[in-house]
Amino acid sequence: MCPTMDPRRSGQDVLRCDLCENPGPSMYCDVCHTNLCTACVGEHLSDELIEHRVVPFRKRGSTLTCTNHSPKICELYCETCDGPMCSLCVTSGEHEQHKKIDILKCFENKKAEIKDDLQELENKVYLTYQQLASKIPVQKDKMKENIQKLKSAINEQGELWHRGIDMFIEKLRWRLDKNESNVFSALNRQEDEYTIRISEIKQSIEDLKKLYDSNDVSVVSLYKSKNDRFRRLPAQPVVTLPEFFPHDVNKIRILVKENFGFLSPLSINTEEQGYILKSPGTTSFPLVKTLIDVPRIIANTYIQCLNSNSLHCVCSANNEEFWTCHRDNRIRLYNFHGELVKSFQTKTGNSPVDIAVTKSGDLVYTDLKNLSVNIVKNTEIFEVVILKEWRPFYVCCSSSGDILVVMDNLNGYDSKVVRYSGSTEKQSIQFDGKGQRLYSNLGECPCSCSKNIVENMNLDICVADGHNNAITVVNHAGELRFRYTGIFNPIGIATDSQGRILAVETPENRIHILDQDGQFLRYIDNCGLVAPWGLSVDNDDKLIVLRRDKLIVLRRDSGNVKKIQYCQ
Structure with a gap:
């Protein structure tokens, strides 16, 4: 009969002991790579010319042989050299002052590290990148709304002027359109970067899942966390939108260019976020507080000053x-x-x-x-x-x-x-x-x-x-x-x-x-x-929670302190 057709070797058959062919071997020799039932363990160990390592079947692959002294079994892990070692490695003196731990302990530690990294990527980093990416369309809409408001303000101011300044108005509108294009370009680049990072994180998650399920010590023990790369969030564009500052119409006799108004320059910078995602911990982002159109007094305090002892600080x-x-x-x-x-x-x-x-x-x-x-x-x-x-x-x-x-x-x-x-x-x-x-x-x-x-x-x-x-x-x-x-x-x-x-x-x-x-x-x-x-x-910190910065302005001549809200 063709070996491939032997029902005992068929993929549909259960796993068998390599010595007696009884189904369901409960033990495994990590050195000889042999499936063993309980009854055959003694027979397998009787060959004293070979160093054996019999472990429960579910822990097969957890034994590592020394690359320098094969087939000696590695029972320790050198944390200083970052590698496994056998008894001959220990006695050689090369690792005398090095820190050593049991290799199974190292295996467990690496498994725990993999689990933590996997959870961090799945439950925190991946979600954070998704949240950041989701904010880009909102920024685009807000930017577009702001640009439209500025255009309306320019048009309203332009109606008060002679038709001869229409060309100047169009020049300003062109600048706004260019600013809009520049902002969209910056945000699109940021959106593309988030998309790429999210894809990389998903791939890393899949790789870590496979590694976490693996019992191959030679692979798992060499694992190095790469989560630091994802913890450092990409630089975000910090956009300072232009504003329109109309001049007083009474100055119409002055040069149009100097008195119609001006747009403050568009600023697109990037702000390094650093290690905002710290493990373990929670993600925190600074509150964005924008300037309000009309600052207002929220406290007005008068202080009595005797003689010439006026306030100066x-x-x-x-x-x-x-x-x-x-x-x-x-x-x-x-x-x-x-x-x-x-x-x-x-x-x-x-x-x-x-x-x-x-x-x-x-x-x-x-x-x-x-x-x-x-x-x-x-x-x-x-x-x-x-x-x-x-x-x-x-x-x-x-x-x-x-x-x-x-x-x-x-x-x-x-x-x-x-x-x-x-x-x-x-x-x-x-x-x-x-x-x-x-x-x-x-x-x-x-x-x-x-x-x-x-x-x-x-x-x-x-x-x-x-x-x-x-x-x-x-x-x-x-x-x-x-x-x-x-x-x-x-x-x-x-x-x-x-x-x-x-x-x-x-x-x-x-x-x-x-x-x-x-x-x-x-x-x-x-x-x-x-x-x-x-x-x-x-x-x-409480003021930040309340979404307001409060500015204290001291009037030197009257001993009056005002608290002004200028942003929210």
Whole structure:
């Protein structure tokens, strides 16, 4: 009979013992690759010339022979060398100081890792990519709606002008169409990237499922997780849509090009999301809060100032209270009902120049006369920085817990920003890449020493340089990123949770709002701003949940603090 027709060898027959041919072998020799029933195990092991490894049938394939000392069985796994080893490998001395574990333990660990990666891809990463991809059509619709609104605004403004400006209108409409095309191109590229990633993740899931079901130690033990590649989400396009700013029709006698209006530039940037998907953990995305058309006052607080002790600095403590500096030796905490919550005197009795609040809620202030930077913990005041040849002015607290101080030297001809970790100087920022001064100095303008400072969410350091009439922004390494010069005598400066930069222009009684790359977005010039001076944005987590950033604007001349909602 042809062997292929032997019913005992037929694919329809049950598995049999290779020695006695009884069906249903319960054991298996991983070395000889032999099916065995319980009764035949002893007979098989009687051949002492060969090293055997008999395991339950369901665990067949779990024994690995050494590639260097075949047919020795590998019973250990070297975590240092990342490979299996037998007893001869151990005695050779090559792995003497290495970390070793039982190979079956390694097998179990790898299985658990495969299971975790599979669950992460199926239950988290794959779903996240699907959610991100699903947002692209929504962004397209919103962008298209915004473009249509802008076109309507341009048309309405155009109806007030002479027919001779029709050509100029068409030019602006062409720019919008080009912007629309650029945005669609960027979003389409992002959508294609998500589609490719989703396909790759699906394939990885299938591969891991097969690997998880495998009992082949030689394959499973070599598994290396590749989930890190998928955890790093692709950069997303950050689109700053243009806006239309119509001019007053009364200026019709001026050149049409200068007075019809203008579109702010379209900005399409990418924002690296980093390892947002951390394992194990949940996915979190920052809330997107857009600027509202008409900012509104939500709190209006009047504070009594005695004699000439006017307010000159403000810093948010939480969403209900704020710290202030007066022209005396006390620092005060108020609520938005105008009630004094508490106050304390500076350690030296000198008037503080500037104040800031740390992430843990401690207060930091600068003492110009004592040349010191001080921190207030509960009721105790500690001098964390004591200077000799430099004078500390404005200060802010970074997200990492460092303190950033703007200072001038005693002769008034040099200015710099210094980063401190506790009392230790970590960084000094004074010159750009060409050796030019980044900041103005008292020697150039003895009456102006205003250089307010704040750290943005992308770790940029932003300084409102009053004498230079500029916002100077450097990155975390101290390299100049840009200067915004569309502002006269900027005083207060703040940033919000979206990375926007807000700066006071006192002579014009308005606040400039920029994006994190220095692109002008709009003004806040309503809300009864009279001589605005200091700024602070409340970035409490609860405020983010409520979908609002609250801007505190300090009016220096009247002791009036306003809280303004400008985004949602």
